[in-house]
Amino acid sequence: RRSPSPPPPRLPPSPPGLPVIGHLHLLRPPVHRTFHELAARLGPLVHIRLGSTHCVVASSADVARELIHGHDATISGRPITALARLFSYGSAGFAFTPYGPQWRFLRRLCVSEVLGPRTVEQLRPVRRASLAPLLRAVLAAAARGEAVNLTRELIRFSIASIIRMVASDVPGSVADEAQDLVKAVTGLLGAFNVEDYVPLCRGWDLQGLRREAAGVHRRFDALLEKMIRHKEEARDHGRPGNAEHQQEDKKQAPATRQRNMDLLDILLEKAGDEAADVKLTRENMKAFITDVVTAGSDSSAATVEWMLAELMNHPEAMRKVREEIDAVVGGDRIVGEADLPRLPYLQAAFKETLRLHPGAPIAHRVSTAEMAVRRCTVPPRTAVFINVWAIGRDPVFWEDPLAFRPERFMPGGAAAALEPRGQHFQFMPFGGGRRGCPAVGLAQQSVPAALAALVQCFDWAVADGETGFVDMDESDVGLVCARKHPLLLRPTARLNPLPAIVSL
Numbered sequence: 001r002r003s004p005s006p007p008p009p010r011l012p013p014s015p016p017g018l019p020v021i022g023h024l025h026l027l028r029p030p031v032h033r034t035f036h037e038l039a040a041r042l043g044p045l046v047h048i049r050l051g052s053t054h055c056v057v058a059s060s061a062d063v064a065r066e067l068i069h070g071h072d073a074t075i076s077g078r079p080i081t082a083l084a085r086l087f088s089y090g091s092a093g094f095a096f097t098p099y100g101p102q103w104r105f106l107r108r109l110c111v112s113e114v115l116g117p118r119t120v121e122q123l124r125p126v127r128r129a130s131l132a133p134l135l136r137a138v139l140a141a142a143a144r145g146e147a148v149n150l151t152r153e154l155i156r157f158s159i160a161s162i163i164r165m166v167a168s169d170v171p172g173s174v175a176d177e178a179q180d181l182v183k184a185v186t187g188l189l190g191a192f193n194v195e196d197y198v199p200l201c202r203g204w205d206l207q208g209l210r211r212e213a214a215g216v217h218r219r220f221d222a223l224l225e226k227m228i229r230h231k232e233e234a235r236d237h238g239r240p241g242n243a244e245h246q247q248e249d250k251k252q253a254p255a256t257r258q259r260n261m262d263l264l265d266i267l268l269e270k271a272g273d274e275a276a277d278v279k280l281t282r283e284n285m286k287a288f289i290t291d292v293v294t295a296g297s298d299s300s301a302a303t304v305e306w307m308l309a310e311l312m313n314h315p316e317a318m319r320k321v322r323e324e325i326d327a328v329v330g331g332d333r334i335v336g337e338a339d340l341p342r343l344p345y346l347q348a349a350f351k352e353t354l355r356l357h358p359g360a361p362i363a364h365r366v367s368t369a370e371m372a373v374r375r376c377t378v379p380p381r382t383a384v385f386i387n388v389w390a391i392g393r394d395p396v397f398w399e400d401p402l403a404f405r406p407e408r409f410m411p412g413g414a415a416a417a418l419e420p421r422g423q424h425f426q427f428m429p430f431g432g433g434r435r436g437c438p439a440v441g442l443a444q445q446s447v448p449a450a451l452a453a454l455v456q457c458f459d460w461a462v463a464d465g466e467t468g469f470v471d472m473d474e475s476d477v478g479l480v481c482a483r484k485h486p487l488l489l490r491p492t493a494r495l496n497p498l499p500a501i502v503s504l
């Protein structure tokens with residue numbers, strides 16, 4: 001008598017697919033919207049096949065909770081594409097590094113030191129100084145009566161701010177060179193490369209992306225080398241660095257010493273630490289900087305942009321944000337990160353913006369072992385996409401989900417208790433679990449503070465003037481939830497003269 005064979009694993013529901021390409025043909029950008037439509041038809045956990053890669057898409061808070069609470073270790077890998085491997089020096093950083101000892105070491109270093117609360121606080125003046133060129137550019141446009149392309153100015157500001165946090169004393173020419181290169185790297189990392197999914201296409205470089213990436217990587221690597229060498233020289237000579245100074249420096253308590261350190265100082269110090277669990281190599285440092293610069297620049301810039309666009313379309317909310325800032329700060333200085341605890345409406349508007357337009361709309365993971373989710377089986381090596389964007393708009397939890405209503409996040413509001421870094425799953429713009437965004441603290445300071453300065457210093461009008469509204473279309477390229485059309489607004493200086501703008 002033969003014993004019955006076990007039933008085949010039951011995969012989550014799936015739309016009809018095609019041979020070889022599976023469901024690739026369904027994947028229209030922006031992908032988070034396509035996934036949302038699939039979920040509306042098939043439910044909150046859907047299985048698809050992109051070429052030879054099995055994928056599941058999670059689109060509700062309950063499924064996200066089950067995955068992150070129940071299987072965090074199993075889904076703590078990140079899928080790595082051919083171009084991500086190149087730019088992360090073969091996974092030497094941590095954003096694209098498999099879950100393991102190296103990732104744990106780098107992640108700990110990142111969360112506790114490089115992007116930890118103390119460093120974020122210490123680098124506040126650096127971020128504030130990066131705001132000055134943005135405000136000056138807007139002021140100049142206001143004087144000429146011209147519109148400002150805020151999409152362009154905000155990405156410039158965001159890249160400059162992160163580059164300055166990495167190396168506060170790099171020459172201006174290096175910071176300028178970084179602008180175009182960072183844009184090129186983030187563009188390539190966000191591009192859909194068919195090679196990653198269809199083995200038949202591997203090695204052919206049908207879209208020419210590898211060739212392009214090789215050139216960009218060479219130039220970006222040279223730039224990173226320049227930044228590191230400049231820092232090494234600065235540490236060797238004088239500032240704060242000749243032998244005498246270093247001796248003096250070492251005598252100080254770590255907290256005092258860290259006061260003058262930027263991210264590269266911290267990395268170089270760790271690289272020289274013989275007792276560290278993992279020896280930081282130059283490759284690790286470069287990949288680390290690449291991770292921080294690419295993960296932080298577009299997402300932050302896009303969030304300031306969406307926030308301003310939403311406020312333009314909701315004059316009542318704009319009025320409340322302004323009144324709050326004016327009441328707290330007055331007109332004789334420019335609002336800053338230190339004022340944020342006294343600006344609850346601004347913070348509520350920030351969270352409401354993240355709910356509707358999460359900078360990174362999908363948290364990408366990869367499973368390392370078989371999992372049972374919602375009574376289905378998810379095979380090992382499956383790409384797991386958590387649709388953060390869809391979860392923020394789920395009508396099961398959010399009343400009138402498409403409306404921009406910062407009041408939800410005000411004390412006593414329906415969502416007041418939902419902290420973006422909390423362990424609930426209805427509002428998770430920074431992902432969650434051990435692989436969640438390590439820069440939540442930084443983004444919570446830098447994004448609302450930049451928006452606040454723009455709104456405090458200028459009145460804004462929609463540039464085309466026809467409808468008086470800003471269009472809210474989403475771009476269909478890249479990994480970030482970005483605007484489709486540039487945000488063009490006409491500024492008028494509101495504080496005239498702008499206080500202490502040159503000495504910011």
Ligand code: HEM
Nearest residue numbers: 095295296299300359360363430431432435436437439443
């Ligand atoms: C509003 C701005 C931002 C948003 C909405 C955002 C969102 C996210 C999300 C959703 C993830 C994936 C989390 C997951 O898989 O669970 C992530 C990862 C990450 N973010 Fe952010 N982020 C922002 C700003 C930043 C900034 C400013 C930096 C750095 C300066 C940064 C660095 C990173 C890194 C390095 C990772 C990968 C972490 C890992 O794999 O362990 N992010 N972010």
